[in-house]
Amino acid sequence: MKRRLKLLVKIIAVGLVLLPISTFAQPKILNIGTHPVGTFFNVVGNSIGAVISKHAPLRAKVMPVGISSWMPRMVTGEMDLGVLNSTDARWAYFGLEHYKKMSKGRGFPIRLLLTGICNDVSIVVRGDLPVEKPSQLKGLRIAAGFSKAPACQLHPTAVLANGGLTWDDVKLVPVPAPGAAVRAVIEGRADAAGSATTGMPAVEELAAKRGARFISLDPSPEAKARTLRIYPDGWFNLVKGGTYTGVDKDSWLLRYEVYIVARKDLSDEIVRTILETLWDHHSELQNYHKKFKEWSREGYASKKLVIPYHPAAVKFLKERGLWTKELDLRQKELLAKKR
Numbered sequence: 001m002k003r004r005l006k007l008l009v010k011i012i013a014v015g016l017v018l019l020p021i022s023t024f025a026q027p028k029i030l031n032i033g034t035h036p037v038g039t040f041f042n043v044v045g046n047s048i049g050a051v052i053s054k055h056a057p058l059r060a061k062v063m064p065v066g067i068s069s070w071m072p073r074m075v076t077g078e079m080d081l082g083v084l085n086s087t088d089a090r091w092a093y094f095g096l097e098h099y100k101k102m103s104k105g106r107g108f109p110i111r112l113l114l115t116g117i118c119n120d121v122s123i124v125v126r127g128d129l130p131v132e133k134p135s136q137l138k139g140l141r142i143a144a145g146f147s148k149a150p151a152c153q154l155h156p157t158a159v160l161a162n163g164g165l166t167w168d169d170v171k172l173v174p175v176p177a178p179g180a181a182v183r184a185v186i187e188g189r190a191d192a193a194g195s196a197t198t199g200m201p202a203v204e205e206l207a208a209k210r211g212a213r214f215i216s217l218d219p220s221p222e223a224k225a226r227t228l229r230i231y232p233d234g235w236f237n238l239v240k241g242g243t244y245t246g247v248d249k250d251s252w253l254l255r256y257e258v259y260i261v262a263r264k265d266l267s268d269e270i271v272r273t274i275l276e277t278l279w280d281h282h283s284e285l286q287n288y289h290k291k292f293k294e295w296s297r298e299g300y301a302s303k304k305l306v307i308p309y310h311p312a313a314v315k316f317l318k319e320r321g322l323w324t325k326e327l328d329l330r331q332k333e334l335l336a337k338k339r
Contacts, residue, residue: 030060030270033070033082035149038179038202040119040291041083044258047288048083048278056277058270066148066177067092071099074108074263081274082110082261085119087151087233089259090306094337098150107338109264111310113271114278116299117292120239120253123159124196124203124246126185127211134163134215137170137192143181144194145174152178156194158230158254162217182206198244198253199291207245214239216251227254233304244291257302262310271312275300279320301327308334 030052034045042064049060063070063079071092073079084092092099095107123142125131131140137160146152160166173190175181181193182202186209196203196214206212217227219236228234237255239247247253262271278285279300285292301322308331309317317323 028059030058030080030274031073031078032060032062033067033073033079034062034064035083036064036066036177036179038182038200038205039177040197040200040289041085041258042179043199043201043289044117044260045081045083047285047292048260050288051281051284052274052277054284055281056273058273067150068098068102068148071108071110072102074110077263077265080263080266080270081113084149084259084261085151085233086115086257086259086302086304086306087154087231088149089261090233091151093307093334110261110307111264111266111313112302112305112307113260113262113275113310113313114300115257115259115302116297117258117295118237118255118299119197119258120237120244120255121155121195121197121234122217122251122253123156123192123194123215124182124185124206125192125213125215126206127213129191129213131192132213132216133218134159134165135218137163137215138165139170140191141171141173141189142192142194143173143175143184143190145172146177146181146195147174148176149178149195152195154231155254158227158234159194159215159217161230162223162227164223164226178202186210196246198239198247199289204245212246213248214246214251214253216249217253219252231256233257233306257304259302259307261307264310266310268310268312268315271310272316275313275316279316298322305330305334 032045035041045062049062052060070079091097092108095103095105144156178195179202184190185193234254234256241249
């Protein structure tokens, strides 16, 4: 009897060792890092989390702590997904700018899952100010700095450059994140908020309390060149008047891709489950925010790829005919730069 018991214990032990690692790698809770509450990135995180939790054998938990807090957790495995702009993703992947010290120059182990939804961004001013173009921002108090979302500082810098201005021409009111910038305007501590995006919940609140107006960029070749020299990851987009709060007339805003990234070692099985769930239930996203009407499945393939895709995402895009020669070349190039 004792021999049989010992033999059974050995068989179970060997079986546990031989089980695929992915069996234990399946997170019961999928942690998603976003910017703080009040930002569009937080809306994206909560929306995809809701769809995943509803239709997949995973439960998403959104952690609105800011990139500087959630990005290091990609290394420890405490964070599974993250929502951020493409520039922050590029800096984090290569260990540049703010992320150089944070990652000790090695960069972070992140991979792109999908994109497709874009942000239209500019400086937003309170409604009672007679300011409509970048050159008129001179002398105003602008809330920015963004210690918890470093790349966002490029947005107001690019808007100022569009009008021939620099930070020496305005008064910087330091805040940690874009939502806090709008909050500073609501509370009267600033006249304008840097890196405000259309559809941003905080902008809706500002409009209700003090009025809100997005600054329209000058699309002339010279002004455009100044802008994109500061922010090469973006492009100009004409937003129709009345489409979003704060855009009362047709306005040129700076557009960039929103990235949903995963830690490098997230299993292929989980990545595929996430992508298939979002693909199959894509139309449900429109229930969470009207801006998601602009989010097409075809957009899962990046227009300006700045970090490599997760291998399972590459396979997924190939199966749906969205993987191009250009993406393949860019993928190989980005991977080779980190070897």
